[in-house]
Amino acid sequence: MMRAAVIGGGISGIATAFYLMQRNIEVDLYESAPRIGGRIGSERLDNRWVDFGGKNVGKNYRRFREFVTACGIADYEYFGFNTSQIINGRVVRINKEGARLLNTLRFMSLCGFDGIRKLYPHVQAILKDRSQGVLNSDYFNRVADKFDHTSLAGYLKEPCLSHIARPVTVRMNGAEPDECSPGNFGSNLALVLDSYEQLKPDMHGMLDAFQEFAVEGSLRILSGHRVTSLSRDPGSPLIKLGYLHQGVAETAVYDRVISALPALRLGFLLEGILPQASALLRKVRYYPVAIAIVKYHHNVFTSSQRAMVFDHTYPLSNAGAYGINDLNLVRYTFSGRASRSVISETTSAEEVIALGESIAGPWFSIRDNQRESFAYRYITEGLCAYSPMHYRLLHEIDQQLDQFAGFGATGDYRRGASIEACFRAAGECVETLLRDKH
Numbered sequence: 001m002m003r004a005a006v007i008g009g010g011i012s013g014i015a016t017a018f019y020l021m022q023r024n025i026e027v028d029l030y031e032s033a034p035r036i037g038g039r040i041g042s043e044r045l046d047n048r049w050v051d052f053g054g055k056n057v058g059k060n061y062r063r064f065r066e067f068v069t070a071c072g073i074a075d076y077e078y079f080g081f082n083t084s085q086i087i088n089g090r091v092v093r094i095n096k097e098g099a100r101l102l103n104t105l106r107f108m109s110l111c112g113f114d115g116i117r118k119l120y121p122h123v124q125a126i127l128k129d130r131s132q133g134v135l136n137s138d139y140f141n142r143v144a145d146k147f148d149h150t151s152l153a154g155y156l157k158e159p160c161l162s163h164i165a166r167p168v169t170v171r172m173n174g175a176e177p178d179e180c181s182p183g184n185f186g187s188n189l190a191l192v193l194d195s196y197e198q199l200k201p202d203m204h205g206m207l208d209a210f211q212e213f214a215v216e217g218s219l220r221i222l223s224g225h226r227v228t229s230l231s232r233d234p235g236s237p238l239i240k241l242g243y244l245h246q247g248v249a250e251t252a253v254y255d256r257v258i259s260a261l262p263a264l265r266l267g268f269l270l271e272g273i274l275p276q277a278s279a280l281l282r283k284v285r286y287y288p289v290a291i292a293i294v295k296y297h298h299n300v301f302t303s304s305q306r307a308m309v310f311d312h313t314y315p316l317s318n319a320g321a322y323g324i325n326d327l328n329l330v331r332y333t334f335s336g337r338a339s340r341s342v343i344s345e346t347t348s349a350e351e352v353i354a355l356g357e358s359i360a361g362p363w364f365s366i367r368d369n370q371r372e373s374f375a376y377r378y379i380t381e382g383l384c385a386y387s388p389m390h391y392r393l394l395h396e397i398d399q400q401l402d403q404f405a406g407f408g409a410t411g412d413y414r415r416g417a418s419i420e421a422c423f424r425a426a427g428e429c430v431e432t433l434l435r436d437k438h
């Protein structure tokens, strides 16, 4: 039986292991943290688990939904799309629950004429063929060829830039529009065109279900195992993997190895053996994000106004209800340039939350609402913002990785950072690697 190792137990690694298991391959999944999940990881908040990272599941997340069903989970709860922003001192709300025509008109006025003219063909391309709404798709590679000499800020004009593009890029890429490229914007637009649900047993429950599923299959989950080196096993076609477990260095050999690490992490791992690939991988940009989930005594939101995005002058990019029935639980997200200038790894959770409360306070019931508990996480490489002409960079990376037979790489920088895009990239990587006859 073929043996494979997957490095990284985030959703990309989980997806890779899942697809390898479907091909009857024996898999070892290496995760450096004590528990799998990576950026979809959870933490306790009083008597429940709360998810910090990806938790919104699009209606168009076909691959992820198939996976979840295979793990025995079938329950979702509606989350929808409900947000608002302050324009000229007034709250402008957009959601998919209210009057459709009114929302469309609001959306169009936020886009402006130039925004409609530029984005409409992209929206049409995605609606016609959903598989185009990812990185490295034929349609958006052509957009990159034409427009990636400039940033998204150079490509779009006001009001579209501030009211449509920026809320999306700070949320999904942790980056300002001048740090993003038009050719990559399709992977964001596809998410805006989706409508969302959340798993009833949350992401933590999904991870538990996956671990049970793994026990029944040919997968070993090696949590607390940090991969430290990769090399060709001398005199054999196998790949030798070095790892650290409880402070002890060990090795193991495999027929195939797939990295499901963020590009930057893989870049560091390959530094010694594939320096050119390593340098290219480190060109992919990641930006930090801080997330605070705070429980208040009374409801903060109403069911019709559940979130607000803030402009580039604020370190708080978004404050929203944790779930449709969690109107007293606020998820504060800090990302973008202003956030980077005031929040770092060393900033305390209390300071960050106080900052969020001072910004969102005037708009929601926060000021006289008692804070009961909170959970907080700062992720240094939190959100991927890819690179200009990203598809060409991916091509160059693959040319370098081809020198290392039996090795493949997937992750959030391949097809986009959404959970569904991570599944798509993982499936494609497994297909390619198993076709590889080296």
Ligand SMILES: Cc1cc2nc3c(=O)[nH]c(=O)nc-3n(C[C@H](O)[C@H](O)[C@H](O)COP(=O)(O)OP(=O)(O)OC[C@H]3O[C@@H](n4cnc5c(N)ncnc54)[C@H](O)[C@@H]3O)c2cc1C
Pocket: 007, 008, 009, 010, 011, 012, 013, 030, 031, 032, 033, 036, 037, 038, 039, 040, 052, 053, 054, 055, 056, 057, 225, 226, 227, 228, 260, 261, 262, 265, 289, 291, 379, 382, 383, 411, 412, 416, 417, 418, 419, 420, 422
């Ligand atoms: C705040 C936030 C909100 C998001 N919201 C959504 C959403 O609502 N919907 C959506 O679709 N997407 C969302 N996303 C995007 C999505 O969650 C991420 O793109 C996705 O989780 C990335 O998964 P990954 O497996 O590629 O990377 P990671 O989750 O980073 O996984 C990499 C794993 O590798 C491990 N590792 C690192 N080095 C080593 C090593 N040397 N050896 C072994 N293991 C190692 C790490 O510990 C980690 O577990 C969100 C992301 C964030 C940060």
